[in-house]
Amino acid sequence: MATVATNIGIMDKAYFVGRNEILTWINATLHLHLTRIEEAASGAVQCQMMDMTHPGVVPMHKVNFDAKTEYDMIQNYKVLQEVCTKLKIEKHIEVNKLIKGRPLDNLEFLQWLKRYCDSMNGGIVNENYNPEQRRCKGLKERNTKGPHKPSKSLQTNIVPNISSIDGGESVGPRQGKVPSGGENSAGQIDALTEQIMELKLSVDHLEKERDFYFTKLRDIEKLCQSPELDQLPVTTSIRNILYSADAKESSAEAKDPEANQ
Template structure:
């Protein structure tokens, strides 16, 4: 059974975000670029498999995903492993899957203490254990694990939208046709050109992360809208508010006035229950 830890995140023993990220990547042979990426829950599932072999069904873990419902599935697997090993920690799934730094950093700080309290040295190949699947934003889908990406400026936070336009993924190899992963330039190039290429590479990586975020937002809100649509269809005709909601869902243009919103609010007040 596991040794439970209850220390808070405010202690002198805590590592910096960079040290924590290095520990995760070094232990799992992964290539996470930032703490927020741990919101998928996959890394924690593998940590549990490393600490307590057989506690996690590794084939069910989604290691390469940007979908929130698959994040939730990973954390359900993690919670089941916690229960199996009598770990008392309650996982704040709703907060972690949102990908905010503070929530994920605090949970990682706790997990690092939990890991240190329970770790026993044994032979363990993390890449083989997850079926040679890459883990982290620095993973190339064609080749698996590669070195962590170059330092980059913080990604612009995606603007939330209920109907974001379809965005094409930028190709990292577009600037050099036929090339695979971006490689460091040789020392024979002038320093100016090398710095410029590094800057453009960082910008492309930043754009890719931004697009990934936009697509995740789009998929999340589309799923919400689909759930609302199904619920309304099941109760269609039972209350005027249902039809108003369906009208909004099926509208092809954004209303230019507040009439629809006002009607919806009035119907909600008059029909508090279906």
């Protein structure tokens, strides 16, 4: 496996495959509807392609098909990198470039991925592989093992639409209609329970994102405190931005770092 991946050089015919062919390959194989290469920047598509090529190797419950923040995208690429390591695939994944959504960077990686998958299965799609079922199964396991939002981008919506809840009003059908039977009541309870769960997951998601960026800022602060950088003008400007009370103050101090000295 490692040999196949390593032999895909920059002048390989794989890198002359056009974006339309790549999109057609992705959509036909995974039953998706991507229209742009950068829509695959989250890493979820790449993970499922490896799941199709090597059944049972990819932990699909860890793959977030609704990843929109850099934090969630990085988690998907971590899964992909772990799979490559397990399969002894020597491929460097430039995550920082891919998550920016740059078309060329993502196209090149998908060209490599197509060449790799074709070399493993001869270009023949596994007829026993059900991509939608695998995404649904991964989503169910994901919801039971950890707090994540359902996918609304790459996969077909699984959770039914939920009507909004008006604050302070009792829950019931609109326009004062009485439910015709127990099934309607049970359906509403399920819908409301699902909405409450989504709200809880959303809060958890925001907290994780907050912690992610706080850690980055803390690392920058530590770097600015190092002796070799402490007295540099650019370090002073960075500290002014970090410690400013608001955005306006931050902008002014960054332009004139000596203003407060």
